Amino acid sequence: MYDGVAPLWGFVAGILPTLLKATGVTLKLTVLAMCVGLAIGTLAALMRISRNRLLSSLSLAYVTFFRGTPLVVQILIIYFALPQIGVKLDRFWSAVVALGINAGAYIAEIIRAAIESIDKGQMEAARSLGMSYGLAMRRVIIPQTYRRLLPPLGNEFIAMLKDTSLIALIGGEELTRAGQHIISATFRPWPVYLTVAGIYLSLTALFSCLVRFGERRLQQ
């Protein structure tokens, strides 16, 4: 399949299409898991700051568990243990769910900190106009957090991009796993792993730039 004895550049050019295809899976995983993480994280942050004790402690328990245990263990639980209680997801969706729920815990803390950093007078001013709590959150408080959220959420996205490599553990065909496959067929770990690392690095560098650009745009 691969020309194991080809000269270096020829070899790298030969494996690149396979690796780039797997990069597509890595990106899809990252984006989908980030969406899950944002949705869960926002909900958990709002629950955490709500005056309802039950909601707030549920959220605290969630954040504590998923920040306090290794992501690898969480991935293994979702892929290997959940089916035993009847929740069966394929590799790809197990990965999305595991990465998303894990990121959600960190994102919840990021969003909570951003909301709490907004001056209390803003909520008072909104409420004194007759806004309900929800309306005040939606119109006044949350929009003010966007600029503060962008850098930490950008970091979260980049961390997630790298964490998708852990999915190789359950046999998910993403970039790292694709590299391992090539190595077992060609026995040339150096060029393969360096190419894989190079692809991750290009992506993370690209997204760092995008985040910095977005930040400047938001500051206008």
Next chain:
Amino acid sequence: MMSQPMVQVSHVWKRYGALDVLKDVSLEVQKGEVVSIIGPSGSGKSTLLRCINYLEKVDSGVIRIAGNPPPSDERTLNLARSRIGVVFQHFNLFPHMTALGNVIEGPVQVKKMPRSESIEMARSLLARVGLSDKENAYPHQLSGGQKQRVAIARALAMQPEVMLFDEATSALDPELVGEVLAVMRDLASSGMTMLVVTHEMEFARDVSDRIVVLVDGSIVEEGPPGQVLSVPKNKRTREFLSRVLEGRRAQLPAALGAR
């Protein structure tokens, strides 16, 4: 039948933990009346305004606005607040909205007023506070005095029955105080019911119908400005006033020296 007072505070107690902040406070403000609340720092002036706006729950006693019973649920609470305008010491403008955006926010979101109609009203309010040329400015592009005038326009946009001012000029540079007081004077002479917490004794004397002195959570004196400020009956009022006037004198030489 006697008409209802616009604001009726009866026998209100408010505690924070072991601290009694308001102790059996009773106060009535009639429609169109301007009442100034003066008193030393920490005496409970802000707390009283926050209770009147139902931002704080009272521990006992009743506060009625325009004769309505205190709100019992979220909906009536929001409705009650929408009919009370509040102007804060630190303006609390929404920084992500323009001056015009700040003013139309309440009418559009809370009253569901059509956008075009509320923009028209907001423009006339901004004109009234002398800021027609600033409708597209964001708060960070405005001076303190301009910010506070936008904040007044924002409160007025809800067409409140009563306006509460909590040290509306205390955070301003001295040279910007006048423009905000001018707007407040204009508002008072237009017949707005106003409850004004202030350290501006001249304003309290010239504009208010009545002055209330709050010391240590109790109203120790109340009456027409001439009487309260010139011939105070209560010892604690006299102490407070002499401290305020001393502060004024102490500031004067410094201010002159700085020229």
